Amino acid sequence: MNARRRTKPDGLPSRVYKRNGSFHWVRPNDQKWIKLCRIDEGETRMYERLAEEKRKVSIDVGERTMPRLVRIYMDQHVAGYAASYRAEWERRGEVVRTAFANFDIELVDVEACEEFLTSNWGDKLSTQRAMKAWLQSFFSWAVRKKHIEINPVREIKVKKPKVRKVYIRPEHFVAIRDALAVAADGKKTPTGPMMQVFVDLCYLTCQRSTEIRNLRWADIDAKRKLIRFVPSKTEDSSGEAVDWPLTPQIEEVLARAKKLEPIGGDYVVRDKNGKPRTAGACRDAWNDAKARAGLTDTGYTIKDIRAQALTDAKRAGYDIDELQIAGAHTDRATTEGYIKQRDVPVSNVRLTLPAA
Structure with missing residues (x-):
């Protein structure tokens, strides 16, 4: 056979x-x-x-x-x-x-x-x-x-790639998020609501997109109002984990996710068979939405959402130690690297032209 x-x-x-x-x-x-x-x-x-x-x-x-x-x-x-x-x-x-x-x-x-x-x-x-x-x-x-x-x-010596400095501007994030739900012909996309859940959780939890794609309902403790994340990138090494609080906004996103087809299953962000949505499917949906929003040339990727979230958190007043915990980073320098390249300082120097 x-x-x-x-x-x-x-x-x-x-x-x-x-x-x-x-x-x-x-x-x-x-x-x-x-x-x-x-x-x-x-x-x-x-x-x-x-x-x-x-x-x-x-x-x-x-x-x-x-x-x-x-x-x-x-x-x-x-x-x-x-x-x-x-x-x-x-x-x-x-x-x-x-x-x-x-x-x-x-x-x-x-x-x-x-x-x-x-x-x-x-x-x-x-x-x-x-x-x-x-x-x-x-x-x-x-x-x-x-x-x-x-x-x-x-x-063999290989050059280090340039440090990525891309920061998704808030208005661009909103435009891409909105475009996820509307196709080029103006009709609603079948996967748009689930993809909006995906990008919302990527931003609100500051986690890698892999962790959000693989997030199970069993990882969410409704009584303690926590989400347990064990980053897949370090699960076989440091095993660094983080418990993320269930904020009202995150609870609202999860409530939306529960109502989407297919109802039930193990995964929060799921495909039509109830399996975790693949990286390729998420990437294609993001790129298509980016094109519909007229932002193809920006170079924004799904991975940039995490850097945007950490940078915005820094601007909101959270210190590096808090952000290191949020990002489940074992090294403080990793957290600083996410933010340093994107949080451009604003000069307070004000000059006038010299007098003659």
Whole structure:
């Protein structure tokens, strides 16, 4: 029985499906369904079994050692990443496999790695740094496993991207928020009200958009009037958390969210199937609304809402220590960085032209 092509993403690796209470992998060489483990054993065990089964498949004799070792590295390490980042990490690995498909690992030198980074992302320094970090980790693993002796990425220097200084002007935020609900033909958009809930919570809680997309009703304590946020970016490191007060405005936004279709479910910001709305869907809705508001050239992104909120809070009189707690930052400098680049000082100096 052949595997069916997925009609919607479900967060599982390629060729892995849920069937009869278990995870199954459809082996690519003969299309046989291989049972990996019971679903209640968890995804970590599923990834371990998947790696075992993949290693049993005979290696393509024509495959060079670089793409083969990248595949082995990915199989062994993907389960260690947060679910929210896993797909992106795998995508970067596939980019590396494709780019170095004709290389044996011992032939990959500094020049080849530098060419890979600069030719693909010469003007995208953030992506270039992310891909360098991926290669750095892979080659460190390869050195430990004695496939190579020296990490070729170690000598590569990548420029730091310019500090982002974008601040969403209040009138622009309102214009984009309003445009989320109205399409270009003047009719109401079906996802507009939910997207307005999304941007409202991003601003009112000063949290990352990922935290708002993954916010569950179970994270909201109505009796204590608190929302518990555990930032996904640091959940596996510092685990810094923050309890956010349920202000009247936030309660009003949540009341609106409860009335939106589909009624019920685990997530506050949800799609038509009750699942958390994806980053891509939120980004597309934001960009479309920005275009309808005539603000395409501003470069505003959803991530800028958090910086706007923290900057506005600073202007409202909250000190850095309070804002560090609000942003769930482990480092005070991180909070200052969010604000310093956007809170432009106003000079009090007033001059008159000199007399003759």
